[in-house]
Amino acid sequence: MPGKFRVEITAMRPSGKMVPNRFTGNMMMLEEQYVPDKYNKNSQLELTVPSERGTVAKDFELTR
Numbered sequence: 001m002p003g004k005f006r007v008e009i010t011a012m013r014p015s016g017k018m019v020p021n022r023f024t025g026n027m028m029m030l031e032e033q034y035v036p037d038k039y040n041k042n043s044q045l046e047l048t049v050p051s052e053r054g055t056v057a058k059d060f061e062l063t064r
Contacts, residue, residue, distance in 0.1 A: 007045040009060060011035045036064060 015032040039045065039062055049056050 002049050002051040004048045007047050008043045009035055009039040
């Protein structure tokens with residue numbers, strides 16, 4: 001679908017903390033988001049998808 005879109009970049013990693021799974025009660029490793037908020041929930045990154053068909057690719061340079 002063509003248009004301008006807001007982009008969120010996320011990545012998870014193991015936190016080292018074990019917590020009970022709320023469905024099974026079994027212990028599981030808690031994961032944490034490690035990409036800064038400015039690239040996901042506070043993102044101002046945008047990507048414009050043209051109306052022509054084809055693949056759209058863009059590299060976003062992330063800094064702390």
